[in-house]
Amino acid sequence: MHAPVLVLRDSLKRESGRKVHHANIQAAKAVADIIRTTLGPRSMLKMLLDASGGIVVTNDGNAILRELDLAHPAAKSMIKLSRTQDEEVGDGTTSVIVLGGEMLHVAEAFIEKNYHPTVICRAYSKALEDAIAVIDKIAMSIDVNDRPTMLGLVKSCIGTKFTSQFGDLIADLAIDATSIVGVDLGQGMREVDIKKYIKVEKVPGGQLEDSKVLKGVMFNKDVVAPGKMKRKIVNPRIILLDCPVEYKKGENQTNAELVREEDWEVLLKMEEEYIENMCAQILKLKPDLVITEKGLSDLACHYLSKAGVSAIRRLRKTDNNRIAKACGATIVNRPDELQESDVGTGAGLFEVKKIGDEFFAFIVDCKDPKACTVLLRGASKDLLNEVERNLQDAMSVARNILRIQNSFLVGVLQN
Structure with missing residues (x-):
């Protein structure tokens, strides 16, 4: 009889089966529960201490999860999900975590009934296809020059955030800034690079109503x-x-020997x-x-x-x-x-x-600028940091509308 071959170190432990499925689901639900209270019209702001000892006051899902130091691999995957949503779409970072946690919670009942995880995944993939088909049916085209419609769409993404109390201010700033930096590529395509060509300059002092978009830098x-x-x-x-x-100075230490004073x-x-x-x-x-x-x-x-x-x-x-x-x-x-x-x-x-x-x-006062600066004024740096996060979400939504010129109907109905 052959002696057992040891692949893993003695200190390592390998787990598999239903026990791991339940542990992963519990970890994902724990992450979702952390930020669940930051979603909706009665959402609460969270106060965190960041790595450098500063204070972060926000209800932005990605900003909260970024500060968490987690060890569980399933919980880390949830944080990556939020980060991807922030990079690709710019908004909905809390929603994807809550939705993901809920989907795993619903799947737990099927695991109890001995459904194989791949069968559950296939069912969710089919549900995704059906959802996209329904969205395509009820989506409506948007005229990007129609200011009230654009305002309604952008306001729908900041309606539950801290800056919603200031009315149309942030939505106006986002639409103005993205309209300035938009470049027509032809064939109805439009490029809006908000990372490179829109700079947000935060200057403490004054009131938030003093914030404005500068046609220049x-x-x-x-x-x-x-x-x-x-x-x-x-x-x-x-x-x-x-x-x-x-x-021009010498690249390394340069010595010059002079014989005469002249x-x-x-x-x-x-x-x-x-x-x-x-x-x-x-x-x-x-x-x-x-x-x-x-x-x-x-x-x-x-x-x-x-x-x-x-x-x-x-x-x-x-x-x-x-x-x-x-x-x-x-x-x-x-x-x-x-x-x-x-x-x-x-x-x-x-x-x-x-x-x-x-x-x-x-x-x-540039003639045809393709770059701009958003000047934000406010009482403190913590307040301005949260306003900037809200503005980034609003600009991402405005960018997506300008780029696709098609909107999901719920965005308007929600507003």
């Missing part, structure tokens, strides 16, 4: 030399760079000439504003301010891309490759304003 930066450079320019010519406007002056002179040439190439196109993602030396700042040009340095790549989309500029890698077509002339106003203790640069 706003970012937390000031000009390099506030005393010498203009903070307000009407119809600015904008140049965007992603290269440093300073003397050589040091020659070295400094070469550095100055290099920066002067670079600034001359930029100033040749008569810009009013130069923005770079990298550094900008004091000498370059001097030449630019002397020519009456404002400059902003070390801007994020994502913000630079949004400015390019908003004002029609092209991001250039080298100043000597600059052309007239690279200059952005679509912006109506560049202005630096102080809000609270910080300076914010605004490039607004």
Whole structure:
């Protein structure tokens, strides 16, 4: 007789059969019960402590489940289900968990009657096909230019959330923002990239009613030399760079051995000439504003301010891309490759304003912007974080309507 072959370590335990089915169902129901009270018109907000010790106050299913540290594999699958729903649809993260938990609860009775799990799964797949067929029948086309209908649909997704008490405010912001960044692809198709081209800027202070959609871009930066450079320019010519406007440094530690004292002056002179040439190439196109993602030396700042040009340095790549989309500029890698077509002339106003203790640069009143900023004002950061989560859900729904231009009838009836 052969000796038994041990595949698993002694410390590991393998379970199978009906006991595991019941354990998985109980774990999924436990996850569903955690967020069940956040669904519906009498939904409650949950208060959580996140990993960094901050407070999260929300009734968004995905935001709550994201903070949970679970060990059970079935419970982890439920959290992944919520995350997938958030990425693909943007709304309904709580509903899918509650629905999933309930479906497993109903399946438990069939397992007790000795139905095989694959038979139950096939039955649910058939039910899915029937549900999709019914939805296709009762779905109705939507005119995306009909504002009241769009408002009704978007409001249906935030009706049970914290911001529903502010009326149409969040729905209006979501529709305005998604309408600005929508790009027609032809054949009735429309691309709306809310992650790349809509930035939500949260500034504590003021009232939530002061929130608005800017036809352009706003970012937390000031000009390099506030005393010498203009903070307000009407119809600015904008140049965007992603290269440093300073003397090129050696990649590693660079040593230069100088024999004579005059050589040091020659070295400094070469550095100055290099920066002067670079600034001359930029100033040749008569810009009013130069923005770079990298550094900008004091000498370059001097030449630019002397020519009456404002400059902003070390801007994020994502913000630079949004400015390019908003004002029609092209991001250039080298100043000597600059052309007239690279200059952005679509912006109506560049202005630096102080809000609270910080300076914010605004490039607004753009002619045909394909990027925008939603400025949110409110009493505290916790409040603004929850408003942002609600706004993201509303924008996702507005994006889906603009993209598909077809809506499930219940969305209107629910409202």
